[in-house]
Amino acid sequence: MKNHLHFEKLRLLSTVFIFLLFACGDKPKESCVAPTGGQFIEVRSMGTIDIQFINDLRPSFGIPESFTAKYDVDVYAVNYATTDPDGKEAIATGAIYIPKTGNDDPLSLLSGQHGLTIKKRDVPSTLPLYGYLGLFGAATGYASVQADYLGLGNSNVQNQPVNQKSSAVAVVDLIDGMRHYACENDIPLNENVFLLGYSTGGYVSMAVHHELNENPRSFVINASVMVAGYFDLNISESFQIADTLYRPAWALYSPFMYDQQYQLGLMDKMVESPYREKLNDLFNGEKDASEIDRALTPISKNLFTDAARTSFGNHSDFASFRQMLSDNSLNEVVPQSPVLFIHSKEDGAVDFEQSVNMHAYINSHEGNATITLLEKGEHEPAAYSPAVIQAIDWLKQYE
Numbered sequence: 001m002k003n004h005l006h007f008e009k010l011r012l013l014s015t016v017f018i019f020l021l022f023a024c025g026d027k028p029k030e031s032c033v034a035p036t037g038g039q040f041i042e043v044r045s046m047g048t049i050d051i052q053f054i055n056d057l058r059p060s061f062g063i064p065e066s067f068t069a070k071y072d073v074d075v076y077a078v079n080y081a082t083t084d085p086d087g088k089e090a091i092a093t094g095a096i097y098i099p100k101t102g103n104d105d106p107l108s109l110l111s112g113q114h115g116l117t118i119k120k121r122d123v124p125s126t127l128p129l130y131g132y133l134g135l136f137g138a139a140t141g142y143a144s145v146q147a148d149y150l151g152l153g154n155s156n157v158q159n160q161p162v163n164q165k166s167s168a169v170a171v172v173d174l175i176d177g178m179r180h181y182a183c184e185n186d187i188p189l190n191e192n193v194f195l196l197g198y199s200t201g202g203y204v205s206m207a208v209h210h211e212l213n214e215n216p217r218s219f220v221i222n223a224s225v226m227v228a229g230y231f232d233l234n235i236s237e238s239f240q241i242a243d244t245l246y247r248p249a250w251a252l253y254s255p256f257m258y259d260q261q262y263q264l265g266l267m268d269k270m271v272e273s274p275y276r277e278k279l280n281d282l283f284n285g286e287k288d289a290s291e292i293d294r295a296l297t298p299i300s301k302n303l304f305t306d307a308a309r310t311s312f313g314n315h316s317d318f319a320s321f322r323q324m325l326s327d328n329s330l331n332e333v334v335p336q337s338p339v340l341f342i343h344s345k346e347d348g349a350v351d352f353e354q355s356v357n358m359h360a361y362i363n364s365h366e367g368n369a370t371i372t373l374l375e376k377g378e379h380e381p382a383a384y385s386p387a388v389i390q391a392i393d394w395l396k397q398y399e
Contacts, residue, residue: 032184036138036217037169038177039081041091046075046128048100054139062382067389069139071099077125078181082173084150084157092170093153095124095131095146096178097138098187105378108192108222108399110134110142110392111175111208112147113201116161116379118253118292120285123148132381133196137392143182143189147174149204158261161254162233164328167204168211176217194395195224198384199350202229207382209335223398225340225391227346227384230354234332235322239313246349246379248303249282249292255321256283262320269317270308331358334367335365340394341371342387349379 055070076096082309084090099107112133117123124131124146134144150170151159160166174191182189195203205226213219245251252271256279259266267276275296282292297303313322339362341355355371362369372390377383 014201019141023240029147032180033218035173035176035180035399038173038175038180040078040177041081042079043096043181043369046077046079046095048151049073049075049128049135049373050151051139053194054135057129063136063389064386069136070141071101071137073138074098074100075128075135078174078177079154079240080174080177081258082150082170083166085160085163090150090155090157092150092155092173093123093125093148094174095128095134095148096181097128097131097134097144097146099138099141099143101141106186106188106190107141107143108194109175109189109198110137110144110194110395111171112144112146113171113195113197113204113208114146115199115201116250116253116289117149117152117200118249118283118285119288120152122288123153125153126134129265133198133201133388136388137196140392142194142392143172143178143187145178147171158257160261161200162203162325162328164207164330168194168207171204171208172211172217175219179219182270190334191219192222192399193204193219194398195221196227196388196391196395197225197229198227198388199229199379202226203231203330205229206231206330206333206335210330210333213333213336216342221335221337223338223340223395224335225342225394226355226357226358227342227387228344228379229341229358229390230350231329231333231358232354233325233329234331235313235325237314241304241309241312243300245298245300245303247289247293248296248298249289252279252303253283253289258321258324260287266318266321270305272305275303306340331361334362334365335369336367338368338370338398340391341369342374342375342384343392344374344379344383346377347379 050072051069079093082092125148131146134146138144147170150166151157195205300309341359343352343355345352359369359371
């Protein structure tokens with residue numbers, strides 16, 4: 001009887017011990033919610049960019065000496081799942097930048113949207129410095145992502161530079177995928193998500209707001225900065241192409257890619273020989289804008305047909321392209337969080353009235369927009385780099 005009681009006591013003590021062992025141990029990690037889109041397929045380390053190297057970049061990027069990187073930054077290239085303009089499954093690529101802060105404090109997530117890129121390899125997933133918005137953000141303490149955009153990098157679809165749906169979804173999916181990846185890999189993130197876009201990246205940033213207004217995800221955008229962006233793509237009937245082009249490659253890239261997609265013979269109606277015959281080779285994804293410019297001419301009367309140059313806004317030959325631009329215009333989007341517009345009055349590629357008008361529209365429709373107009377600066381990243389640093393500082397008030 002005594003032995004039986006002794007055995008029962010031991011069994012009770014063992015049960016209590018095991019219970020306490022599990023109760024006092026680490027609690028099981030909360031499950032990470034799968035992203036709506038943007039599941040990471042492959043992540044590849046691209047090394048670490050240290051503080052000194054980042055600070056040494058300042059003269060090349062036109063960044064003031066007052067900016068100082070605080071952290072080394074780990075860089076990764078990523079392939080992720082998204083959808084193409086037709087809603088079919090597609091692969092997109094991008095880069096992620098993680099600051100080495102030395103602590104476990106949760107980080108805000110910054111999504112950087114780069115300017116127009118024609119050469120497929122000139123993107124953050126291949127050359128991390130092309131994701132300079134994300135890099136400089138990470139150097140100050142943000143976890144950052146930079147989408148290459150559909151059709152660039154290792155993406156398996158054709159690039160459409162002014163398709164608001166595909167532009168937005170590729171970025172939204174990367175943000176969604178990054179939040180899931182961070183959860184699974186113990187990268188501490190808080191709930192803040194910010195946008196910072198330059199030039200075409202301004203358009204893409206506004207497209208992200210439009211997409212999230214229509215199709216919410218598990219996150220919201222807390223604040224955005226759009227530098228030298230364009231939003232209103234509508235063409236007036238009286239529109240005429242300027243006598244001298246700022247960048248011929250930029251002027252032709254969007255209509256060329258649209259024509260490639262829909263095979264409308266648009267280039268035959270728009271571009272003069274001998275330049276028309278060069279376009280397939282020039283826009284094959286292997287050349288950048290500078291190389292393309294050298295093979296073209298900035299003189300409109302030599303590059304464009306008379307119909308395109310003087311009647312682009314009303315000629316029937318260009319009606320489908322004008323309609324596409326109108327369909328993808330973002331001039332009536334109202335973001336649900338604060339926006340800062342930064343634009344130079346000297347910008348010869350994107351008229352600063354684009355930002356002025358967008359700022360006015362948002363504020364007149366119960367939104368929250370601020371604008372900074374610069375007196376000097378052409379449409380080049382180096383001219384706007386000080387504004388990028390200003391933008392990163394401005395975002396911190398919404399942490």
